[in-house]
Amino acid sequence: MEAHNPQVNTLTTKKAKLNKKKNMMFWGWILIAPTLIGLLVLNIFPVIQTVYLSFHSVSTFGQSTFIGLENYIKMFNDADFWQSLSNTLLYAGIQVPVTVVLSTLAAVLLNTKIKGLSVYRTLYFLPMIAAPAAVAMVWRWLFNSQYGLINLMIESLGFNADIQWLSDPSLVLWAVIIVGVWSSVGYNMILLLAGLQEISKDYYEAATMDGASKLRQFFQITLPLLTPQLFFVLVTSIISALQVFDVIFVMFDVTNPSLSSVQSLVYVFFHESYVLNDKGYGSAIIIVLVLIIMIITVIQLLGQKKWVNYD
Amino acid sequence: MKSNWKKLSLTIGLGTALILTGCSSDSSANEDVTLTYSIWDQGQAEGMNAIADAFEEENPTIQVNVEVTPWDQYWTKLESGAQGESLPDLFWMHSNEFANYSEGQILMDVTDLADESETLNMADFPEELVELYTTENDELLGVPKDYGNIGLWYNKTLFDEAGLDYPDEDWTWDDLLENAEILTDVENDVYGVLAPLNREEGYHNFIHQNGGYVISEDKTTSGFREDETVEAVQWYADLSVEHGVSPTVGQFADNSNLSFFQSGRAAMGFFGSWMISQLAENEYTNENVDVAPMPAGTEEAVIYNGLANSISAFTDYPEEARQFLEFLSSEEAMIIQGEYGSAIPALSGTDTSFLEAYPQFNIQAYLDQMEYAVIKPYSKYTARWEDVENQALIPVFEGEATVEEVSETIITGVEEVLESEN
Incomplete structure (x- = not known):
């Protein structure tokens, strides 16, 4: 029997280890509980409910009848849906690259030693703390074709300034893109700036010794070492660009003839769900957006191995 | 570097969770009752507050808070409130939305209030408006406020x-x-x-x-x-x-x-x-x-068109809410509404009080048109x-x-x- 003792010993130590592990697990769960509960109640549950609603015809207060794929069939035959899908993709396709390039540029410039650095950083970050609805309202005035500052400025430069920012179907999306870029450059710049400051100065010193130009240093050192932040910025920017809504909602009235050239998927979702009170159809539209965002994000996560440098 | 970014997202997540759990309402049991009266027009807030003040003077134990939410958000807010059964005690109702609310059984039936009340008589209001806020089963779910x-x-x-x-x-x-x-x-x-x-x-x-x-x-x-x-x-x-x-x-x-x-x-x-x-x-x-x-x-x-004042079916203070509704529909409140220039009072005979609010304009034109209004x-x-x-x-x-x-x-x-x- 004594011969078995070592085994018992290892068993008890194993048990102790297991206990310790269990204990760790317990505290682990406790610590993430607030986030987890919040996520379940505020995100996961509504997602499931939205999927459920998208297969139903829903009256305003609760009662819903199962109608199978009818909402989805209606959607695929709805010209408004396709138009808003293409508006949304076009918006994201232009707004995101412009934002990322401009915020990288701003971050690099603000990472140097110039006078009033913190003033500039604050200025760039300001759009982030302004309420989106207020921002859109101010831009609506700026874009006014007769009294707006933008057209007045263009006119003072000697150009023909009769630009219908808010009613010309070929321009309205650009108006929204301008506001979108303006309001997100600051936030992304701060994230990138944080990344830039983590890059060791030694690399640059060594590169300078070797005679590399500033431009070459930027492409060979700064960019590769900034990729984790760039990746983060890219993922979040695409997600938020695909969800564009408030600017459109505030800048364009329902009687605006060019609304159809600018309305996004979220706008159509809002209009169907809350103005026309057709929650089932609205849910179907938003599910499509969720799928699109999910697919794009998964592709990005898989693709990151190809270009993102961690360390 | 990677772990730093993970930390960042964790902090953000925790922060959000903390903020969200921090929001909780407390309903202390007090003898004094506070009613919430929800409206969508900032321009009428002054008049509605004046009515609330007059009501509070007569009923010192009841407080009325007038809450303004702009039209665009008003219905979204009311709807989510209705689903959580946490609506304001009284609120404005509009003809565009009434059908949803009557069907969803969100509004209190006040037919008996109109029957029992000494001051409230539905015949004193424009007939089509009363009809508008009455269901097929003859339940009265709102009392016209203005036209x-x-x-x-x-x-x-x-x-x-x-x-x-x-x-x-x-x-x-x-x-x-x-x-x-x-x-x-x-x-x-x-x-x-x-x-x-x-x-x-x-x-x-x-x-x-x-x-x-x-x-x-x-x-x-x-x-x-x-x-x-x-x-x-x-x-x-x-x-x-x-x-x-x-x-x-x-x-x-x-x-x-x-x-x-x-x-x-x-x-x-x-x-x-x-x-x-x-x-x-x-x-x-x-x-x-x-x-x-x-x-x-x-x-x-x-x-x-005309709005109505409705009571939530989920109110904690049905008696007090009905008292306030009766007051809102009384001659006294209707005249305050008119004099403050909030809206043309719906109670017949009180609409001329609205003329005094804007002597600079020929407001009588609006009143005269009611003869052939649709x-x-x-x-x-x-x-x-x-x-x-x-x-x-x-x-x-x-x-x-x-x-x-x-x-x-x-x-x-x-x-x-x-x-x-x-």
């Missing part, structure tokens, strides 16, 4: 400069167009009349003035089947499209009809009685404009068929189609919605 219709506002200064007589009760469509043509001065960016793509303050009035209708009385067919309706809408759209006496739909995308009128760039415009306070607050319009009845087509007509068209899904009309008429107001060409689309779309209501 409002549309007036023809004109810029006295522009009329004087052109040497023209002001609009009066004898005006017809022809007078409107003739004067608008003289008053239009495109070079100086001044328009004779403002005719935006707008239903209640726009072409719906003209449909009825031409003997047409918007939806049939049994709420099954669209009025666009009738020539009178099509003709009237075309006439209205032509003010901007054909005659150029009104800004185009594109111009209205930049500037609302109100801002055209307030900057003295339009001689005439159609505004609901709920806009009076804004016109009085603006220095320019307060001095330079006045109001007349709507012009007549083949007949006289104007669209009117209730704003409504059905269960009003917002849905209104959207169909709006979408279909955009090309008409852009001058790319005629009303006749789009009427088929409107008829099909509207009747599809009406059919889905049953």
Whole structure:
């Protein structure tokens, strides 16, 4: 029997280890509980409910009848849906690259030693703390074709300034893109700036010794070492660009003839769900957006191995 | 570096969770009762607060908080409140939304209040409004608060400069167009009349003035089947499209009809009685404009509508809420409402109190028009068929189609919605 003792010993130590592990697990769960509960109640549950609603015809207060794929069939035959899908993709396709390039540029410039650095950083970050609805309202005035500052400025430069920012179907999306870029450059710049400051100065010193130009240093050192932040910025920017809504909602009235050239998927979702009170159809539209965002994000996560440098 | 970014996201997540869990409401049991009364018009907040104060004076144990939420968010907020059964105790109800709320059984039936009360008698309110807030089963789910219709506002200064007589009760469509043509001065960016793509303050009035209708009385067919309706809408759209006496739909995308009128760039415009306070607050319009009845087509007509005060079915203080509703509908409160210029009181005999609030304008025009006023068209899904009309008429107001060409689309779309209501 004594011969078995070592085994018992290892068993008890194993048990102790297991206990310790269990204990760790317990505290682990406790610590993430607030986030987890919040996520379940505020995100996961509504997602499931939205999927459920998208297969139903829903009256305003609760009662819903199962109608199978009818909402989805209606959607695929709805010209408004396709138009808003293409508006949304076009918006994201232009707004995101412009934002990322401009915020990288701003971050690099603000990472140097110039006078009033913190003033500039604050200025760039300001759009982030302004309420989106207020921002859109101010831009609506700026874009006014007769009294707006933008057209007045263009006119003072000697150009023909009769630009219908808010009613010309070929321009309205650009108006929204301008506001979108303006309001997100600051936030992304701060994230990138944080990344830039983590890059060791030694690399640059060594590169300078070797005679590399500033431009070459930027492409060979700064960019590769900034990729984790760039990746983060890219993922979040695409997600938020695909969800564009408030600017459109505030800048364009329902009687605006060019609304159809600018309305996004979220706008159509809002209009169907809350103005026309057709929650089932609205849910179907938003599910499509969720799928699109999910697919794009998964592709990005898989693709990151190809270009993102961690360390 | 990677772990830093993970930490960052963890912090953000935890932070959010903390903030969210930090929001909890406390309902302390107090002897004093506090009622919440939710409204959507900031312009009426002063009057509603005055009514609440008068009520509190008579009932010292009851407090009333008036809560203003702008129209755009009002219904979203109310709806989510209703789903969580945490609504304000009393709130304004509108004809566009009433059907949803009555069907969802969100509103308290106050039929017995009207039966038992000594002061409240439903016969003292406009009949169509009472009918509007009464269900098929004869449950009264709201007491009319006010009524409002549309007036023809004109810029006295522009009329004087052109040497023209002001609009009066004898005006017809022809007078409107003739004067608008003289008053239009495109070079100086001044328009004779403002005719935006707008239903209640726009072409719906003209449909009825031409003997047409918007939806049939049994709420099954669209009025666009009738020539009178099509003709009237075309006439209205032509003010901007054909005659150029009104800004185009594109111009209205930049500037609302109100801002055209307030900057003295339009001689005439159609505004609901709920806009009076804004016109009085603006220095320019307060001095330079006045109001007349709507012009007549083949007949006289104007669209009117009215709000109701409703009680939530989930209120914790049903007795107190009913007390306040009774007070809101009393002569005293109605006169306060009128004197503060909030809205034209719905209780018969008290509407003249509204005249005192704006002695500078000929408000009597609104009151006189009630003689031939038509209730704003409504059905269960009003917002849905209104959207169909709006979408279909955009090309008409852009001058790319005629009303006749789009009427088929409107008829099909509207009747599809009406059919889905049953």
